[in-house]
Amino acid sequence: MADTLRAGVIGLGWAGQQHMKAYAADPRTELVGLAGMESDALARLGDEYGVEHRYADYADLIARGELDVISVCTPTSLHAPMSIAALDAGLHVLSEKPMAENATRAKEMVAAAERNDRVLDISFNHRRRGDVTEAKKLIEAGVLGRIYYAKAGWLRRSGIPGLGSWFTKKTLAGGGPMMDIGVHMLDIALHLMGEPEVKAVSGASYAEFGPRGRGAATGYAGTKTGSGDTSYEVEDLATAFVRLEGGSTGDPGLTSTLLLESSWASYIPEDQIYCTLYGTEGGATIGWSRPGGGDQSLEVWTQLAGVPADVRPAIGPSHGHDAAVADFLTTVGSGDWADHRGQVGLTRALIIDACYASADAGAEIVL
Ligand SMILES: NC(=O)c1ccc[n+]([C@@H]2O[C@H](COP(=O)([O-])OP(=O)(O)OC[C@H]3O[C@@H](n4cnc5c(N)ncnc54)[C@H](O)[C@@H]3O)[C@@H](O)[C@H]2O)c1
Structure with missing residues (x-):
């Protein structure tokens, strides 16, 4: 891996822009890739951050962006497929919260981080307040x-x-x-x-x-x-x-x-x-x-x-996203990845799944 980590961001909304700002400000990274479906925002943000690789299709960014790390900042049900594709391509992933639309998908993300020996962190910015x-x-x-x-x-x-x-x-x-x-x-x-x-x-x-x-x-x-x-x-x-x-x-x-x-x-x-x-x-x-x-x-x-x-x-x-991104980069740089396979996000997903299941059943769910 190069000294400077090459970073990409999928998603151009409010969340994606927080990640772009954080990567651009961190001397350990170079923001080199963006993906998103709004062509005007892609052009504007690409110019603002001097980003080389810009794609409507996130698969192109993963395949051709030559990235080390990527942030997934898209609607929640896309976190799992996008994170898994990036992990399978050998990238370290910082996904926005919530981890996925349910715990089943969150478990698939954890499995992808484990089989590829890569970092999967979830961006919980508010705990950095x-x-x-x-x-x-x-x-x-x-x-x-x-x-x-x-x-x-x-x-x-x-x-x-x-x-x-x-x-x-x-x-x-x-x-x-x-x-x-x-x-x-x-x-x-x-x-x-x-x-x-x-x-x-x-x-x-x-x-x-x-x-x-x-x-x-x-x-x-x-x-x-x-x-x-x-x-x-x-x-x-x-x-x-x-x-x-x-x-x-x-x-x-x-x-x-x-x-x-x-x-x-x-x-x-x-x-x-x-x-x-x-x-x-x-x-x-x-x-x-x-x-x-x-x-x-x-x-x-x-x-x-x-x-x-x-x-x-x-x-x-x-602090917020700046610290979430900085902590992710520190973990990637440390090589100490075993506790960063998305376990924290999965725990939260299991509780929320159980909350909804309990509401439907009208009874307590034992995990
Ligand atoms: N941590 C926080 O404080 C915080 C705040 C807001 C949102 N979020 C999270 O961030 C995520 C995104 O939220 P948002 O408010 O920025 O949403 P948004 O709707 O404003 O933006 C979503 C972005 O995803 C892109 N996108 C959608 N499908 C895509 C695809 N197939 N390929 C490439 N790009 C695609 C869209 O083009 C858009 O740029 C959500 O999971 C949300 O929960 C977190």
Whole structure:
């Protein structure tokens, strides 16, 4: 492999552009290839980043781009076929979240990474936020003790991303807000709890806004791939009760619980994005109400020498896709790839699959 990694990006939407920016800014890579179906955006972004190889068909980029690494930033049901094709061609892959439209497809991606001995990472940018990063440091230092309960959610007042676009089609997206934004909060909660093992999931889901044409995000309409067909096939609110065991903040065998909720549209005063942790030595909550996160917060409740103490730790700089891409490149460069075959994304996919299966069955799903 050359000293400088040759990078490509499939997908020219908001997500793809975050990956392009990150590769272009990282001295370890050269952004040499793009693929996407909007010819005007392909030309504009290709010129902006001085990209040599530009294709409408991603297979051409994989075959002729002479790449080392590639980001897959397309509608969710394309993550598996595109990632598997890239892995089989010997590339390392950073796929956008959610990993795939279901856990079966996610497992196929893991298998492709294993058989080709390549890195497969999933871009969970929100765990790189300043409040999450500082909370993780405090948890690892034992400030919260053993975390036995957590609540996490991302709820929007009116935020269906492109009502009628691929986001609202079951076969393309796999599901609604639980797949799209709930997965970020699931990732943050499991990351902070030290990756406990999932035992069982009980879920419920509702579609009360989308089918009636309500709840569309302003500013999104018509900008997403496939916009136009107004049929609505996914939930607009989902909630899950997740039974967990072990994890680095608890002894093996000890159980914990996560209550997860997500919605694209609901009658609430304002958007809510939060993760609250209940530990044996302290509690903590992180939260913000805008995706940009300028209003992010971290609060810790504990006791110091027996005296109740409310602490507002200083929050360091926030990162997102820049850090997700940088961490991926560091892993590729390290040669230490065994823990980077997509396992983290698969765990989240299994929980979300179980949430939907439980909602359909009206009963808890034991994993
Ligand atoms: N991590 C985050 O914060 C974040 C934010 C937004 C979206 N996403 C994820 O990123 C992915 C893309 O979302 P988006 O909002 O950018 O979508 P989008 O609809 O804006 O863009 C999708 C892109 O994929 C391209 N594409 C579709 N089919 C293709 C094909 N067969 N070959 C080549 N290109 C093809 C389209 O041309 C388009 O450029 C989704 O999985 C989404 O969940 C992640």
